[in-house]
Amino acid sequence: MPINIDLKALSQLPDSKGHFGPYGGRFVSETLMAALQQLEETYEKLWRDPAFQEEFDRDLAHYVGRPSPLYHAQHLSDKVGGAQIYLKREDLNHTGAHKINNTIGQALLAKFTGKPRVIAETGAGQHGVATATVAARLGLECQVYMGAEDVQRQSLNVYRMKLLGAEVIAVESGTRTLKDAMNEAMRDWVTNVDDTFYIIGTAAGPHPYPKLVRDFQCVIGREARQQCLDQIGRLPDALVACVGGGSNAIGLFHPFIEDADVKMFGVEAGGYGIETGQHAAPLSAGSPGILHGNRTYLMSDDAGQIIGTHSVSAGLDYPGVGPEHSYLKDTGRAVYVDATDDEAMDAFRALTRIEGIMPAIESSHAVAYAMKLAKEMDKDQTIVVNLSGRGDKDIHTVAQIDGINI
Amino acid sequence: MSRISTSFEKLKMEGRKALIPYITAGDPAPNVTVDLLHGLVAAGADIIELGVPFSDPMADGPVIQLACERALQHNTRLLDVLAMVAEFRTKDALTPIVLMGYLNPIEILGYERFADEAEKAGVDGVLTVDLPPEESDDFNRIMRAHGIDTIYLIAPTTEDERIKYICENGSGYLYYVSVKGVTGSASLNVQAVADKLAHIRKYTDIPLGVGFGIKDAESAKAVSVVADGVIVGSVLVNKIADLVKDHGQIAPQVSAIIKDMRTAMDS
Numbered sequence: 001m002p003i004n005i006d007l008k009a010l011s012q013l014p015d016s017k018g019h020f021g022p023y024g025g026r027f028v029s030e031t032l033m034a035a036l037q038q039l040e041e042t043y044e045k046l047w048r049d050p051a052f053q054e055e056f057d058r059d060l061a062h063y064v065g066r067p068s069p070l071y072h073a074q075h076l077s078d079k080v081g082g083a084q085i086y087l088k089r090e091d092l093n094h095t096g097a098h099k100i101n102n103t104i105g106q107a108l109l110a111k112f113t114g115k116p117r118v119i120a121e122t123g124a125g126q127h128g129v130a131t132a133t134v135a136a137r138l139g140l141e142c143q144v145y146m147g148a149e150d151v152q153r154q155s156l157n158v159y160r161m162k163l164l165g166a167e168v169i170a171v172e173s174g175t176r177t178l179k180d181a182m183n184e185a186m187r188d189w190v191t192n193v194d195d196t197f198y199i200i201g202t203a204a205g206p207h208p209y210p211k212l213v214r215d216f217q218c219v220i221g222r223e224a225r226q227q228c229l230d231q232i233g234r235l236p237d238a239l240v241a242c243v244g245g246g247s248n249a250i251g252l253f254h255p256f257i258e259d260a261d262v263k264m265f266g267v268e269a270g271g272y273g274i275e276t277g278q279h280a281a282p283l284s285a286g287s288p289g290i291l292h293g294n295r296t297y298l299m300s301d302d303a304g305q306i307i308g309t310h311s312v313s314a315g316l317d318y319p320g321v322g323p324e325h326s327y328l329k330d331t332g333r334a335v336y337v338d339a340t341d342d343e344a345m346d347a348f349r350a351l352t353r354i355e356g357i358m359p360a361i362e363s364s365h366a367v368a369y370a371m372k373l374a375k376e377m378d379k380d381q382t383i384v385v386n387l388s389g390r391g392d393k394d395i396h397t398v399a400q401i402d403g404i405n406i
Numbered sequence: 407m408s409r410i411s412t413s414f415e416k417l418k419m420e421g422r423k424a425l426i427p428y429i430t431a432g433d434p435a436p437n438v439t440v441d442l443l444h445g446l447v448a449a450g451a452d453i454i455e456l457g458v459p460f461s462d463p464m465a466d467g468p469v470i471q472l473a474c475e476r477a478l479q480h481n482t483r484l485l486d487v488l489a490m491v492a493e494f495r496t497k498d499a500l501t502p503i504v505l506m507g508y509l510n511p512i513e514i515l516g517y518e519r520f521a522d523e524a525e526k527a528g529v530d531g532v533l534t535v536d537l538p539p540e541e542s543d544d545f546n547r548i549m550r551a552h553g554i555d556t557i558y559l560i561a562p563t564t565e566d567e568r569i570k571y572i573c574e575n576g577s578g579y580l581y582y583v584s585v586k587g588v589t590g591s592a593s594l595n596v597q598a599v600a601d602k603l604a605h606i607r608k609y610t611d612i613p614l615g616v617g618f619g620i621k622d623a624e625s626a627k628a629v630s631v632v633a634d635g636v637i638v639g640s641v642l643v644n645k646i647a648d649l650v651k652d653h654g655q656i657a658p659q660v661s662a663i664i665k666d667m668r669t670a671m672d673s
Contacts, residue, residue, distance in 0.1 A: 017540065027509060027536045029465040030559035031586055033568065173471055179462065186464045191587040193563060290509040290536065291462060303483035304511030305461040 005331050011257040013327070018207020018294075021330060023323035026206040028186075028293045035193045040208040042113055047215065052108065059104045060219060063137075064094045066101075068220075070227035070384070076354045076371070083237065083377035085370055087387040088224045090248065091359065097389030098220060098248045099130035103199055105216035107134035110197035117141040117192065120199045121185040123150055123178035123244065124315030124362060125157025126389055127201030132166035142166040145184045147177035150314045157393050175308045178244075178318045182292055202245025203322035206293030210322050217251025224384055225255050232382055238263040238373060241386035242365040243283065243336065244316035246325045248388035253334060254324075263335070266325060267369040269311035270338035280309035282321050283329050283336035296323040312341035312397070313361040315389075339368040345401065347371060348391065360389030361397065409502040409530045410555050410578040413452055414613045414634060423630040423671055424579075425450055426615055427664055428506060428639030430457035430473035431490055432482025434650040438657070443494045445657035447501050450668030453579075455533065455637065458487050458507030465535045467590035469640040472647060484511040484520070488527040495528035504531035504557060504578070517545055521552040531555035531578045539575035546575060559583050560606060562598075573610035579635055582606065584618045590640030594619035600632040623670035630671040638667065 013020045026036060046052040060066040069089045077085045090098035103120075110118055118140050122128030128144040135142035144161055148170040151158055161168050174180035182205075189198045203213040228236050239256060241249035243266040256262045271279030279285065282297040289298040291306060299307045299319040311317040328334035339347070344361055347368035352358045359367055363386070370385045377383070391398075399406045407415070417424055427446050431439050443454055459477035463470060484507075491503050505524065512520045512534065524532070532554055537545060539558060549556050555578030560569060563586065573580065582603060584594035594616075603614050616629050617637030626636045642660050649656045 025541050026538065027541055028538070029535050029561075029583075030538060030572075031465075031561035031563055031583060033538055033561075034563040034565055173468075174462065183462050183464045187467070187588045190465065191591065193586055287514075290513050292464070293536070295513075298510070300510060300514060302514065303481075303485070304514035305478065305483075306510070 007258045007260060007333070010331060010333060011254065013324070014207065014211055018211065020324045020327035022288070023295050023326040024207060024210055025295050026293060027290050027295065028206045029190065031190045031193065036206055036208070043109060043208055043212050046109065046112055056105055056108060060101065064100050064104065065092065066219065067223045068092050070224055070231060073355050076351060077374065079354055080371050080374045082374035082379065083381040083383050084379070085374055086236070086382060086384045087357070088220060088252065088384055090220060090386060090388045091363070091390035095130050095133050096392065097126040097130065097360065098217060098251060099127045099201060100133065101219055101251070102201065102213050102216040102247060103127070103130040103134045105212070106197070106199040107138055107140070110140060111138055113197065115195055115197040117196045118199050119143050119145065119185050119188050119196055120201060121145045121178065121181040122201060123181070123317060124313065124360070125150065125154040125161065125393060126315060128166070128168065129157050129160050129164070131199050132161040132164035135166060136164045143188070144168050145171050145181040145188070147175070147181045148172050149176040150178065153397060154314055154393060156396065177309070178314070179306065202247040203250045203324060204245045204292060204294060204296065204320060210294065210324055213247050214250045214254055214324060217247050218254050220248065220251040220386065221253060221255035224252060228382070228384065235259055235262050236382040236384045237377065238265060238383045240265045240267060240366045240370040240373065240383055242267045242316060242362050242388060243321060243325060244269065244280070244318050244362065245320070246322035248386050250322060250324055252386045253328070257333060264328070264333065265369060265373065266334055266336045267365045268336060268338045269313060269316035269365060270340040270343070271310040273340055274338055278310040279338065280311040280317050280319065281338045282319060283325060284338050288326065291320045294323045296320055296326045297329070312344060313365070315360070315362040316365065337369055339365040343368040348398065357387070358391035359387055360391050361394045363388045408553060408555055408578060409500070410453060413502050414579065417452060423633065424452040424613070424615065424635035425664065425668055425671060426453045426455055426635050426637040427451050427642055428455040428457060428637060429642055429646070430459055430470060430477050431487040432459055432477030432480055433473040433643065433646055434476045435653065436480050436482055436486060438653050439490050440493050442657045442660060444497065445661035446664055447498060449661035449664040451501070451664055453502045453504060453635070455504045455506045456487065456491065458484055458505055458511060460508040460511060463508065465588055467588040467640065469590040469643050469647070473643045476650065484515055485523070488523050488529065491529055492527040502530040503528065504533055505529055506533045507535065509534050509537045517548045521548045521554060524554055525552040529554060531557050533557040533581060535559070539572055542575065557581055562586055562602065569606055570609050573612060576612055579613040579615045580606070580610070581637065582614055582616045584616050587618070589618060592619055593621065594625070596628045596632065599629065603632055623666040626667040627670040636667070636671065
């Protein structure tokens with residue numbers, strides 16, 4: 001792998017202004033600057049505070065159910081023929097996805113800063129559910145912004161959020177998906193900044209969000225690294241994770257950045273195929289720009305307008321990506337590829353039938369690429385796939401594709 | 407001296423305050439905008455903020471979001487907006503034009519090319535909502551080299567250290583956002599604004615404009631007593647929205663709102 005940069009320095013980013021090389025930063029309107037500065041100070045103080053760490057670790061252990069297993073998918077590996085595929089089972093977490101690692105952390109920040117109200121944006125609804133869950137537990141008022149199109153395709157999660165006491169606000173503006181939900185959450189925050197904590201669901205947005213979300217999600221990679229050493233006696237040869245905003249991927253990748261021999265593959269949503277333009281793959285087919293508070297790879301047209309995206313998975317249907325991934329791409333430390341809707345659905349069915357594990361359609365993108373990659377590798381090599389969420393929420397979507405009405 | 411500074415100097419000598427209307431370029435159609443600009447000037451506008459349509463206007467309320475959508479239906483691009491300014495300049499060499507919008511269209515065009523084309527078109531200032539001074543070293547340097555003022559926001563939440571920092575980076579005027587929220591939201595509290603402006607004046611001599619929450623001649627008048635400039639947007643854009651099927655009425659009716667404000671402010 002052609003890496004000419006200092007990996008230790010790379011792993012210590014962002015700098016004090018929240019920059020990962022040319023990416024990241026804080027591009028928001030003035031009203032939010034004070035809140036972000038305050039959040040940064042609070043976070044830096046608490047993250048180093050043993051009492052905070054202890055509470056965070058305790059919640060991850062006893063509320064989320066960590067550590068999540070690292071499962072050797074032997075049947076799938078045999079069937080594919082090639083490298084051994086291991087699944088990092090984030091799907092077994094409380095609420096069914098990796099998202100809860102981050103919402104536990106941010107809700108603790110909300111608690112320590114004394115804000116009585118939390119808001120969130122959500123795509124597939126997993127982050128919304130994870131936010132509603134921690135809000136219920138801590139007695140915080142909770143409103144979740146969700147694109148109107150996603151409200152339809154993820155109706156199960158919408159009802160889960162309501163049961164948890166959250167209000168779900170369907171966003172009708174723009175493309176009615178995740179990016180518009182994030183716009184609306186930002187508008188809410190700028191209006192109610194005094195009493196509201198914005199729990200961003202992915203490792204994107206203005207500094208310090210990309211950093212703190214990553215730090216909360218790094219538990220995935222730290223566990224996986226140790227589990228590899230324990231179970232196979234060495235580090236894996238490759239990591240594979242799906243990338244929408246990129247929080248599950250950065251959580252897996254980051255603790256391995258300095259392990260130069262461990263290859264990293266982020267899998268974006270190829271939609272109907274990159275060549276059709278109907279996809280959600282800014283790292284594969286976009287260019288750097290500014291959206292939602294950070295400089296990062298985006299899907300925008302040559303006039304700088306954000307382009308509508310397409311993916312079968314609501315959680316990956318986003319035109320931007322976390323800034324750290326942009327820099328990992330430019331430095332060559334991670335490689336970004338894509339899996340189409342069809343490839344993801346094939347992988348969904350394969351994992352379900354071969355291992356009895358039903359992955360989220362988001363995570364199915366990672367499984368799809370891992371199956372491809374494994375074929376090109378030796379039997380004694382190892383791939384760790386982040387199985388970031390479970391597929392229960394997607395049953396309606398899958399049934400619809402099958403032409404079945406349930 | 408820039409056209410913006412000249413304009414404020416002249417007003418100061420006359421004992422008047424600047425009236426600064428905002429409209430979104432290309433709303434509801436590109437061929438409406440230049441006539442509307444001239445109409446606003448004739449009605450008493452001193453400076454005009456011309457919005458550059460963006461697909462994701464995060465700091466704006468529904469009124470200006472919809473204006474952006476209408477303009478983008480006609481694919482009004484940043485370069486098209488600059489062409490409108492150039493056309494406006496053929497008949498008006500005096501009234502300053504400030505482009506207001508979001509960074510991505512400028513980022514994609516490139517700072518150098520943007521500054522070059524904007525200077526040629528006759529743009530006087532640029533206010534980029536999602537570009538705080540912390541991220542704007544290159545931007546400021548390049549805009550200044552082309553004689554373009556960089557206008558920054560100050561919010562009710564901005565603390566003293568940052569006020570000082572923003573004042574050091576801004577030129578032309580400073581835009582005080584009178585309420586926490588998006589454009590077109592709550593009404594402002596004039597006394598609170600007056601207190602904050604007095605505080606900001608400890609740090610700078612740059613003229614202070616006030617926007618957000620100015621809805622009619624009465625509130626324009628009240629703000630003009632304490633500020634150097636009164637910025638009004640959503641109420642104009644709302645009127646445009648009412649007239650999307652009657653383009654001929656847009657310039658006269660929107661200008662009439664400005665005329666009322668002018669009269670109230672000068673009385």
